[in-house]
Amino acid sequence: MKPVEIAKGVYHVGVHDWNIRDFHGYSTEKGTSYNAFLIVDEKIVLIDAVKKEFADQLLANISQVVDPKKIDMVISNHTEMDHSGGLPRVMHYIGEDKPVLCSKMGKKNLSQHFSQDLNYRAVENGEEISLGGRSLVFLETRMLHWPDSMFTFDKTNGILFSSDAFGQHYAGYEMFDDVIGNAIMAHAKKYFANILLLYAPKILKLVEQVTQMGLDIRMICPDHGIIWRTDPAKIINAYVAWSQQEPLNKAVVVYDTMWKSTRIMAEAIADGIAEAGVAVKPIHIRSSHRSEIMTELLDARAFVFGSPTLNNNIFPTVADVLTYVKGLKPKNRLGAAFGSYGWSGESVKIIQAELEAMGAQIIDKGLRIQYVPDADAVAQCVDFGRRIGQAVNE
Numbered sequence: 512m513k514p515v516e517i518a519k520g521v522y523h524v525g526v527h528d529w530n531i532r533d534f535h536g537y538s539t540e541k542g543t544s545y546n547a548f549l550i551v552d553e554k555i556v557l558i559d560a561v562k563k564e565f566a567d568q569l570l571a572n573i574s575q576v577v578d579p580k581k582i583d584m585v586i587s588n589h590t591e592m593d594h595s596g597g598l599p600r601v602m603h604y605i606g607e608d609k610p611v612l613c614s615k616m617g618k619k620n621l622s623q624h625f626s627q628d629l630n631y632r633a634v635e636n637g638e639e640i641s642l643g644g645r646s647l648v649f650l651e652t653r654m655l656h657w658p659d660s661m662f663t664f665d666k667t668n669g670i671l672f673s674s675d676a677f678g679q680h681y682a683g684y685e686m687f688d689d690v691i692g693n694a695i696m697a698h699a700k701k702y703f704a705n706i707l708l709l710y711a712p713k714i715l716k717l718v719e720q721v722t723q724m725g726l727d728i729r730m731i732c733p734d735h736g737i738i739w740r741t742d743p744a745k746i747i748n749a750y751v752a753w754s755q756q757e758p759l760n761k762a763v764v765v766y767d768t769m770w771k772s773t774r775i776m777a778e779a780i781a782d783g784i785a786e787a788g789v790a791v792k793p794i795h796i797r798s799s800h801r802s803e804i805m806t807e808l809l810d811a812r813a814f815v816f817g818s819p820t821l822n823n824n825i826f827p828t829v830a831d832v833l834t835y836v837k838g839l840k841p842k843n844r845l846g847a848a849f850g851s852y853g854w855s856g857e858s859v860k861i862i863q864a865e866l867e868a869m870g871a872q873i874i875d876k877g878l879r880i881q882y883v884p885d886a887d888a889v890a891q892c893v894d895f896g897r898r899i900g901q902a903v904n905e
């Protein structure tokens with residue numbers, strides 16, 4: 512991809528990873544991009560350094576703007592290897608003595624990622640540097656989403672280089688919010704649900720802090736996906752709303768099944784929930800990726816999980832999703848469990864314990880049906896769904 516001048520003297524020199532479909536367990540059905548930005552001022556600065564296998568492509572992109580050897584310094588906003596893997600190659604090419612500016616934790620983490628000692632320079636939170644025509648300010652954003660994460664803000668032009676925050680896994684030539692339109696919000700939502708939800712309280716604090724500082728943010732350049740140049744407030748407001756976790760009148764019924772009995776239950780429960788006027792979707796785990804399930808759960812009030820009993824336990828895929836969701840620390844949720852069983856029927860209790868461990872309020876004692884549900888059992892499921900729907904409405 513050719514470099515694009517996104518603002519005067521600021522070039523997107525990043526790369527597209529069109530074919531990636533699994534990004535550390537997240538389904539990237541539209542690929543992704545590793546964005547990197549070159550600022551050409553009296554001093555020349557590269558912000559972030561793409562994934563290792565794309566380092567030469569990054570250097571080739573930079574060469575279309577300036578000789579990479581003219582770069583004076585590199586800023587590493589985040590140590591994760593999709594943004595730093597290319598750093599050793601870039602530094603080798605441009606000169607290993609050149610400074611790599613990063614947070615304090617960035618210095619520690621980068622040296623734990625790469626055996627070679629580069630010229631790391633830890634910047635202070637709020638530290639300002641001048642490139643000649645513009646000033647850059649560094650903002651520590653610890654645990655958003657790694658201990659090393661920081662933002663770099665071009666104070667003069669109102670451009671926030673926000674690392675992974677406000678990103679989306681999306682590869683495309685529509686590089687800006689005004690070009691792609693609202694279609695990008697689904698990708699931003701999925702990204703938030705799967706990468707940032709657990710840091711929601713920190714996000715709310717950060718937005719408050721940034722508002723108090725009165726930063727005039729005119730453009731947001733994340734390290735993945737499109738650039739918010741027309742309406743940066745749109746993604747900031749979406750982050751605030753998602754972080755507040757005030758779920759909709761919505762339930763998601765997530766289940767797996769061996770012989771379809773738990774599916775019959777799931778669909779009848781969804782019927783009952785819908786009868787109560789609550790938006791609902793049954794999701795079969797093996798027909799859907801866990802990161803898509805998490806996206807559906809982001810704004811759902813009720814998490815309804817179902818599993819057959821297998822070897823006195825829950826089905827492994829249900830355990831997978833429950834573990835994943837629990838790690839993302841959803842708040843303000845109702846929970847309910849169901850499942851078909853043969854003789855011992857432990858699954859409902861196990862699911863309830865997991866839902867409780869994630870802080871969900873259990874609505875009902877749960878519903879177990881022995882073997883294949885008959886008409887009476889289906890009616891019980893619909894009734895169970897109605898009770899869930901009522902609890903959501905309350």
Ligand SMILES: Cc1cc2nc3c(=O)[nH]c(=O)nc-3n(C[C@H](O)[C@H](O)[C@H](O)COP(=O)(O)O)c2cc1C
Nearest residue numbers: 768769770771772773819822823852853854855856
């Ligand atoms: C390999 C296997 C192990 C099972 N282990 C248990 C068990 O430990 N306890 C139990 O109550 N039922 C057990 N069952 C019975 C299932 O829970 C029962 O057939 C249930 O109806 C399956 O629901 P499903 O159609 O949604 O998969 C087992 C079934 C299979 C195939």
